[in-house]
Amino acid sequence: MDKQLLKEINQMHAQVCSGLADPKRIAILYALADNPQTVTQLAATLEMPQPTLSRHLKILRDHGMVAAERDGANVYYALGDKRIIRALDLLREVMADHLNKRSALVDAMA
Amino acid sequence: MDKQLLKEINQMHAQVCSGLADPKRIAILYALADNPQTVTQLAATLEMPQPTLSRHLKILRDHGMVAAERDGANVYYALGDKRIIRALDLLREVMADHLNKRSALVDAMA
DNA sequence: TACACCTATTCGCATCTCCGAATATGCGTA
């Protein structure tokens, strides 16, 4: 593959990943995986200020991770793609294994 | 689940994702998925300065994404967990679909 | 020990991201 094109793809890929690189956005994605909600509902569920949510939702929207649908004055947000949750779950597994290895090491040293 | 604990898990999860949020680190992970390599080999393959690689490799190591094994003066790096590539591939699919949707929209507007 | 090679770390700087607070925009109803 063309080297320059590959770099651009990796650049886009990194931007997608940085879309996930925030604890609040992860919480938002898992909350929306459970069921679609409006901004206000999310604000109540996740105990975040509404502007904070709108800002994070815009980032997620720009990456196609959530879908927004207006219904009157409300906007319902939903998970844009279930594969995102699958990817997050995979990373969670890796994380858990890594933590187990670390704590096993700490135990062995004690 | 305890609300505070959930926040801490999401915090860790976000750190794992931010480990992926760099085009060079993505290139490193895919390169190592093909076959284990030393730092110098990676520097040649990916055309990066050696200190840059060492810095990124440390970040990946700290998250358990790559494994390092010393052999004499060389250090061989390998992908720490295949699930990372699976997660990255999933995100790449989502990214590709999102781009297709966007370009279809642009076409429709033209 | 001295030297060469491989790998890791530090430093200074530019850039980015997040947040709270305030403000702006959009929508429905009277």
Place this chain on the structure above:
DNA sequence: TACGCATATTCGGAGATGCGAATAGGTGTA
């Protein structure tokens, strides 16, 4: 139009991150 509610955006500052350049540390060999 005026008002209230839902959502989105902007602004300034604090903290994090990436880079190049220089340097330090680790390992094998003579």
